[in-house]
Structures are given as structure tokens and as C-alpha cells.
Amino acid sequence: MNRTITTVRLELRRPRPGDAAAMYSYRSLPEVVCFQCWEPVSAAEVQEFLEGLPDVAPAPAGQWFQLGIYERESGTMVGDLGLRTRASVEDQYEVGITVSPVCQGRGYGAEALTAGLGFAFEQLAAHRVYGSCDPRNTASLALQKKVGMRFEAHLVEAYPFKGGWADDVIHAMLAREWAARS
Ligand SMILES: CC(C)(COP(=O)(O)OP(=O)(O)OC[C@H]1O[C@@H](n2cnc3c(N)ncnc32)[C@H](O)[C@@H]1OP(=O)(O)O)[C@@H](O)C(=O)NCCC(=O)NCCS
Numbered sequence: 795m796n797r798t799i800t801t802v803r804l805e806l807r808r809p810r811p812g813d814a815a816a817m818y819s820y821r822s823l824p825e826v827v828c829f830q831c832w833e834p835v836s837a838a839e840v841q842e843f844l845e846g847l848p849d850v851a852p853a854p855a856g857q858w859f860q861l862g863i864y865e866r867e868s869g870t871m872v873g874d875l876g877l878r879t880r881a882s883v884e885d886q887y888e889v890g891i892t893v894s895p896v897c898q899g900r901g902y903g904a905e906a907l908t909a910g911l912g913f914a915f916e917q918l919a920a921h922r923v924y925g926s927c928d929p930r931n932t933a934s935l936a937l938q939k940k941v942g943m944r945f946e947a948h949l950v951e952a953y954p955f956k957g958g959w960a961d962d963v964i965h966a967m968l969a970r971e972w973a974a975r976s
Pocket residue numbers: 825826829830890891892893894897898899900901902903904905926927928931932933934936937940
């Protein structure tokens with residue numbers, strides 16, 4: 795996908811292998827990995843991840859279609875956003891987003907996630923997009939609510955995570971809800 799998604803302050807585009815150092819710098823921080831499964835140990839690991847990403851949207855079922863989030867003015871990579879299709883149900887997407895801690899609290903998360911929802915509903919013809927997060931992740935919960943995703947479920951001790959069990963809170967939006975919102 796060569797298209798760039800542009801918002802007021804940001805652009806979302808396919809990350810390049812040269813973005814590995816920037817992505818590693820925030821993806822490896824303890825406050826970022828604490829609620830995420832992927833804990834890269836080196837920029838080389840991130841580069842390998844970027845080189846292996848599928849280039850088509852949607853990605854094959856079960857794989858992430860990943861976009862980098864960049865400040866338009868500076869070109870700096872400030873985060874990343876992924877969409878994953880499910881093998882079992884067509885037109886259902888999970889969305890995940892990370893913003894570098896030095897850039898959090900500026901509304902970038904809401905701006906990028908709204909753009910990601912727009913891409914899923916308007917370009918990929920998604921029927922439903924959902925976000926899954928640990929209820930201790932208050933920033934992620936607030937972000938999903940802020941962009942208009944609707945609370946669906948709180949699953950208790952739903953998956954093994956870092957040596958224990960984690961709860962899973964689901965927020966979602968349907969295509970008709972996106973259309974009504976727009
Ligand atoms: C979740 C995340 C993407 C939010 O990014 P962000 O750029 O700071 O988000 P925004 O600035 O757009 O803020 C969105 C809303 O969340 C709220 N928020 C942000 N951080 C918060 C926190 N720690 N606690 C409570 N609310 C918080 C903001 O106040 C804002 O709501 P408001 O405008 O009504 O005040 C970011 O914290 C992050 O990358 N965390 C680490 C990775 C992660 O956990 N990703 C989600 C995996 S499920």
C-alpha cells in the first residue's frame with residue numbers, strides 16, 4: 795500500500811526498515827511493553843519485523859497490517875497502528891495503537907486511531923473494528939472511549955500474560971456507527 799493517510803498533524807504510512815531505531819526507542823520502554831505481548835530486545839529485531847510485514851491491506855488473516863505514525867511537520871515517527879483480520883470471521887478487525895511516551899497526551903493517539911478507524915471502514919469495508927486491552931491500561935481505555943468506541947465486554951482472566959492471567963476489556967465500533975458519527 796503506497797497511500798499515505800493524512801490528518802491535521804500526522805501522517806500514517808507503511809513503516810520502512812530505516813524506521814527500526816525510532817520504533818525500538820519507544821517500543822522497548824517498560825511503560826510501553828507492560829501491557830503488550832511484543833517486547834523487542836534490539837533495533838535489529840524491529841527491523842526484521844518491519845522487513846517481514848505483509849504489504850497488502852488487509853493482511854492475511856491473523857497477521858497485522860502495520861502503519862507508522864509520523865508528525866507531518868517534523869517527519870518524526872511518533873508511534874504505530876496495526877489492524878488485524880480474524881481468520882474465523884470476515885470483515886472484523888482488531889486495532890492496536892502505540893504512541894511514544896514523549897509524544898503522549900497531545901491528542902496524537904485520538905487523531906491516529908480515528909484515522910485508522912476511517913481507513914478500516916472506508917477503505918477495507920470493515921463491518922466491525924474492536925480494541926482489546928487490559929483494564930489496568932487506563933490510557934488505552936480512555937483513548938478508545940474518546941474516539942467513540944463502545945464498551946462491549948470485560949472478560950475476567952481471559953488470557954495468560956507475563957506469568958499470570960490478564961483481564962480483557964473490549965471496545966468496538968460498527969460500520970453503521972462510524973457512518974452515523976461521521
Ligand atoms: C494508549 C495510548 C496510545 C494513548 O496515546 P495518547 O497520544 O497519549 O492519547 P491522546 O493524547 O489522544 O489521549 C486520548 C485520551 O486518553 C486520555 N489519557 C491519556 N493518557 C491517560 C492515562 N494515563 N490515564 C487516563 N487517561 C489518559 C487523555 O486524557 C485523552 O482523553 P481526553 O482528551 O478526554 O482528556 C498511549 O498511552 C500508549 O501508546 N500507551 C502504551 C501502548 C499501549 O498500551 N497501547 C494500547 C494497547 S491495548
